[in-house]
Amino acid sequence: MESVDTLLAAHRAYLLGWDIGATGSPDLVTYRSEVPHVSLNGVLRVRGRAPRDALAEARHRLAGLPRIWWAGPDSDAGTAEALLSLGAVQVARMPIMTMAIDRAASPPPPAGLRVTETTDLAEFVPAYARVSGIVPDGLAAAIDREKAFSGDGTVIRLAGRLDDGRIAGTAVAWLSHGVLTLYFVGTQPEHRRRGIGTAMTRAALDLARETGVRTAALTSSPAGESIYQRIGFRTVGAFQLMSF
Template identity: 80%
Template sequence: MPRIWWAGPDSDAGTADALVSLGAVRVARMPIMTVAIDRAAYAPSPDGLHVAEATDLAEFVPAYARVSGISPDGVAAAIEREKAFSADGTVIRLAGRTADGALAGTTVAWLSHGLLTLYFVGTQPEHRRRGVATALTTAALRLARERGVRTAALTSTPAGESLYHRIGFRTAGAFELLSF
């Protein structure tokens, strides 16, 4: 099984280069993006999409696993990780559902220390390019604003970067992903 290392602003200086010198290969660069919540561009949900809190991890986790590179064999461990994740804040899982109840997209919103951090923003392939991820992201921003949170952050994939720029997120740093 390949080992993935994340090297970024919270790593010791030179970590990525040191890993490369030991044989690691750079596999991706993921921008760290932030936005002041009161400056974000909010978009309405697409017609027929309803965003609400999700509580059924047996449905929610396989949905984000499908679009996040988590293999079917890893879903059970991801569910256990989600059950255990409370950290030192509030975790809210949001699901976007179509009018017929199909789960179209997910996001995990973690509110801690005055910051909203978004994880697993993803749209099921059959629902892409319809505004689902935008609706989920802005719903999480609204929820955080209602709770007095002023800043949001996330780590983007290249596929999501332009979407987040349209909402108002700006690149504040980056993680390099390396593999052995």
């Protein structure tokens, strides 16, 4: 199993693939996508910086956009507490989860679901935007950033379709640092509670195994933690997400 440091490095590499700004030095790693969505602009890590100075610089770099500070195990100890004392607001706790791919549970997929790679971003992005909170006004920017995505790894976009051909589920498989990291795993509201999200996750795991990758990771919402545990993921840490 890969170390937590490796999992977090893969996570940083994915979000930096969205960046069109200046990521700065290793002591304050930020990314700016210009997509008006809170998780697509933010701070990934701070080390060895006075919290007040780091916060001021992060606000300057990300001015005018919704943004998030990922206060996690790869930042200085006490980062979340320091940010709170300076006026930041904790908005969520996101478990960091990992698993050995060959130990994944294999529930039967929903009848009629077909999961394939897609390159049609004009169709794929609106599908995941609908369930991830990207507003309609942000779709054009999100599509542009997906087209220009460039990161230290390989991104594979998976679409789950039912018999009518429309996308019912999405997943982005990010292969970097020898790890599969999952993003934008979601199910369209009218198709929920059918096991589609689990099937999308399973398809990404199978794809990664075929490339020789043996470890998977993701950041989950608290509500999704138990679902991923049933597949075989275990919690190894957490991010405190801070609004600033």
